[in-house]
Amino acid sequence: MNVAMKYRLRCVHCGKEFSPEPELYTCPDCKDRLGTLEVIYSFSSKTQWIRPENPGIWRYADLLPIREDPLPPHLYVGNTPLIRSEKIERELGIQELWIKDDGKNPTASFKDRASVVAIAKAIEYGYTDIFAASTGNAASSLAGLCAPAGLKAHIYLPATAPEAKIAQLLIYGAEVFAVQGSYDQAFDLSLKEGFQKDWYCRNSAINPYLLEGKKTGTFELIQDLKMHAPDLILVGVGDGTVYSSIHKAVAELFQLNLIDRIPIIVGVQGENANAIRRAFSNGEPYLPADIENATCLADSISVGKPRDVIKACQWAKKHDGFFLTVSDEEIGVSISALARKSGVFAEPAGAIAYAGLKQLKDEGHLNAKARVALMITGNGLKDVRAAKPYLTEKVTPVSVKGIRGA
């Protein structure tokens, strides 16, 4: 099928539908923030949810906005482990606890799933350069996947981003603009410069295709659970795209009669970076409820002006999802607790899902039959500095005096 016939784009604010075009990112009437676009597929009797012969996440090609002939380059994204933790099941008194360890992606975060689809679209549209504003992971993922695909990545990120994330960019050969300001400011600057230079845009919620790539994390999770969707899925929330992607993935599986119910999806935010929770609590019609100086131990979700806020709120309302907030302290201690119980060392924005689950337990919201999944969206080695203040263990210095040869 011609890729342009496979799907249309619909404005989440005014509902207007558009045929995809290279330079169509957000609704021309409603603009970004309000007028983000959602991909709507024309599923038919020919739609196959899995094409097992395709490599990696391209096995979900029928549910992705990509050209299938030829398939985009295979960049080894996805197929990350799903780990069961009996220790956490016992700790929380629940039936099943599953950890989707997306820190095992090529550049060590969930964002690879989005970048690979952005790269596929850039290639389809004939671009050689892509830009992105990022708290760090979207950037390192774009840089790492552009390199083998032969595209040039141009990155705008806050100068305060963790060192490992900045190092990844330079190692992969991206052009890096370290903005002396917040992620929100880096985002606005990137739009101004990137469009002026006619580069393809990989910014959250501006590019409607990123969310589609992110759906594959949920597809894998549910496929690995033999299509028996969990009751509850928890995930860290910044711009709101990952959160929305989980909803859209389960909605499509439900529409195709592949699952028989929709899980409750819980978005977890930092208490001083909770703009989506605020917007959702304010009720319909959903409008941004931005925060001037958002701060959070989890740098990846330290977002005051979330770009996919409308979609995230609409999906939460539609599927009875909700948002909760946790403190920096709760995030900090959850990193080593999760690592010691499951073997998964998550960056703060990943471990926050576990912190959120503990809060649900403490408030009496979990029942003994609950089957729960945590989306662990980033690897702990990306930001070791954040975890350190919450460790009580210390390194023991040892002298080598007296040892032969010292």
Ligand SMILES: Cc1ncc(COP(=O)(O)O)c(C=O)c1O
């Ligand atoms: C590790 C990690 N987790 C969660 C998120 C949140 O994703 P979103 O901004 O789509 O809400 C991000 C975004 O940068 C991230 O890097």
Ligand SMILES: [Zn+2]
């Ligand atoms: Zn519109």
